[in-house]
Amino acid sequence: MPTIKFYLREGLLPAGELSSPNQAHYGERHVRRLNLIRALTDVGGLPLASVSKVVEAVEDLDRPVHKLLGSAARTVDPAPAPEPGRESGDRARALVGELIARRGWQVPGDHAAAVSLATALAALLEVGHGDYLDFLDEFASASEQIAEADLAFVARRQSPEEMVERVVIGTVLGDAMLACLRRLAQSDASARRYPRPDGPEAGRTASR
Amino acid sequence: MPTIKFYLREGLLPAGELSSPNQAHYGERHVRRLNLIRALTDVGGLPLASVSKVVEAVEDLDRPVHKLLGSAARTVDPAPAPEPGRESGDRARALVGELIARRGWQVPGDHAAAVSLATALAALLEVGHGDYLDFLDEFASASEQIAEADLAFVARRQSPEEMVERVVIGTVLGDAMLACLRRLAQSDASARRYPRPDGPEAGRTASR
Numbered sequence: 001m002p003t004i005k006f007y008l009r010e011g012l013l014p015a016g017e018l019s020s021p022n023q024a025h026y027g028e029r030h031v032r033r034l035n036l037i038r039a040l041t042d043v044g045g046l047p048l049a050s051v052s053k054v055v056e057a058v059e060d061l062d063r064p065v066h067k068l069l070g071s072a073a074r075t076v077d078p079a080p081a082p083e084p085g086r087e088s089g090d091r092a093r094a095l096v097g098e099l100i101a102r103r104g105w106q107v108p109g110d111h112a113a114a115v116s117l118a119t120a121l122a123a124l125l126e127v128g129h130g131d132y133l134d135f136l137d138e139f140a141s142a143s144e145q146i147a148e149a150d151l152a153f154v155a156r157r158q159s160p161e162e163m164v165e166r167v168v169i170g171t172v173l174g175d176a177m178l179a180c181l182r183r184l185a186q187s188d189a190s191a192r193r194y195p196r197p198d199g200p201e202a203g204r205t206a207s208r
Numbered sequence: 209m210p211t212i213k214f215y216l217r218e219g220l221l222p223a224g225e226l227s228s229p230n231q232a233h234y235g236e237r238h239v240r241r242l243n244l245i246r247a248l249t250d251v252g253g254l255p256l257a258s259v260s261k262v263v264e265a266v267e268d269l270d271r272p273v274h275k276l277l278g279s280a281a282r283t284v285d286p287a288p289a290p291e292p293g294r295e296s297g298d299r300a301r302a303l304v305g306e307l308i309a310r311r312g313w314q315v316p317g318d319h320a321a322a323v324s325l326a327t328a329l330a331a332l333l334e335v336g337h338g339d340y341l342d343f344l345d346e347f348a349s350a351s352e353q354i355a356e357a358d359l360a361f362v363a364r365r366q367s368p369e370e371m372v373e374r375v376v377i378g379t380v381l382g383d384a385m386l387a388c389l390r391r392l393a394q395s396d397a398s399a400r401r402y403p404r405p406d407g408p409e410a411g412r413t414a415s416r
Contacts, residue, residue: 035335035336038335039335042335043331043335064402064404065398065402066398066399066401066402066403066404069398069402070395070398073391073394073395077391078384078387078388078391100392103396105392105393105395105396106395106396106399106400107392107395107396107399111391111392111395112391113387113388113389113391113392113395114388114392116384116387116388117385117388117389117392119384120381120384120385120388121385123251123381124377124381127243127246127247127250127251127377128243129361129373129374129377129378131361131364132361132374132377132378132381132382134361135357135358135360135361136385138353138354138356138357139354139357139382139385139386139389140389140393141353142350142351142353142354142386143350143386143389143390143392143393144393144396144397145346145349145350145353146346146347146350146390146393147390147393147394147396147397148346148397149343149346149347150343150390150394150397151394151397151398151401152343153339153340153342153343155401156339165337166337166340169332169335169337169340170337170340171390171391171394173328173331173332173340174340174347174390175387175390176286176324176327176328177325177328177329177344177347178347178350178351178386178390179286179321179324179383180286180321180322180324180325180328181321181325181347181348181351182351182354182355182358182379182382182383182386183281183285183286183319183320183321183379184308184313184315184319184321184322184325184351185313185348185351185352185354185355186277186281186355186358186359186379187278187281187313187314187315187319187321188311188313188314188315188352188355189352189355189356189358189359190273190274190277190278190359191274191314191315192314193274193359193363194272194273194274194277195274196272196274
């Protein structure tokens with residue numbers, strides 16, 4: 001783990017107050033900043049160059065909160081979906097535009113996540129399972145529910161450092177939680193939909 | 209892209225019917241199997257050893273559907289969450305057990321996703337943001353909604369090959385879709401919660 005001296009040298013941590021020629025005092029503000037840096041590197045897995053940008057955003061007191069949260073969110077963009085073919089790209093982009101309009105989402109059309117979403121939709125169309133998109137609004141409405149929780153979690157804090165820390169941690173660990181919960185819920189839904197009639201042997205082939 | 213001959217040699221594709229000494233006929237069954245193999249490798253990114261196991265599961269006609277879907281799901285386990293510290297592990301495992309009981313989910317306690325979920329929760333506790341778990345049931349209920357859609361998508365098919373193909377494609381591309389939709393919905397929720405009063409300059413610092 002890099003030392004405090006290293007973060008000071010890189011300009012990520014503000015200098016402490018000199019209490020004697022050889023001693024500096026570090027206060028609440030330093031602790032908050034250290035927590036932020038560790039959340040970004042340890043949980044978010046961000047390189048130091050990105051951490052610098054986030055720290056810069058946190059220190060720009062003129063930046064409105066929504067913009068600050070946007071900068072933080074951009075550091076943890078979703079991994080790009082598999083490369084799609086060409087034909088389906090236009091159709092996928094149109095579907096994303098229609099979805100955003102239908103949900104009334106206040107987001108720029110060139111939002112990185114809108115671009116990545118179009119890539120995922122194009123991949124679905126390419127492999128011949130485009131009817132998964134019949135359920136796109138179920139996915140969108142579930143995402144709205146999660147986003148409300150995410151924002152409520154972030155809004156429990158006031159300082160820019162802590163809010164940004166929560167955006168990054170919530171997004172990264174939230175994605176992991178969500179992937180796990182989805183698989184558990186799938187397993188439950190599958191057990192209900194395809195029950196074993198009355199024991200491990202009875203009717204083993206019945207549902208086929 | 210590996211050739212059909214390669215898949216035949218690896219035992220992933222059944223031999224065609226010889227129509228002449230030098231020609232084999234490949235039918236509907238081969239097309240379905242090829243689609244499955246390509247979905248697993250191209251979309252799921254699975255190594256051939258895992259593809260073999262899935263093909264084996266598909267060919268085991270005695271396996272009940274729920275078990276078959278379970279085998280397919282296990283090939284695309286969620287990426288493990290960051291390594292947690294030790295103290296919080298027990299607490300996290302207890303929280304997962306309580307959640308599963310509270311939701312009434314019919315899943316084994318040692319389900320791989322339950323283990324990964326505990327790892328993610330432990331990481332949240334370790335970094336001092338355990339109150340994110342106040343929203344765990346919101347995440348669980350959103351996941352149930354998505355899992356219902358996932359199962360409905362899978363159940364539109366009857367053949368084991370196509371069902372397994374849909375489990376893998378739906379899970380992998382669905383995770384990607386969900387991550388993107390969550391970020392778009394967050395951006396919308398943030399714009400609503402922290403609006404810019406009436407222009408790019410007016411009230412820039414007001415919400416801070």
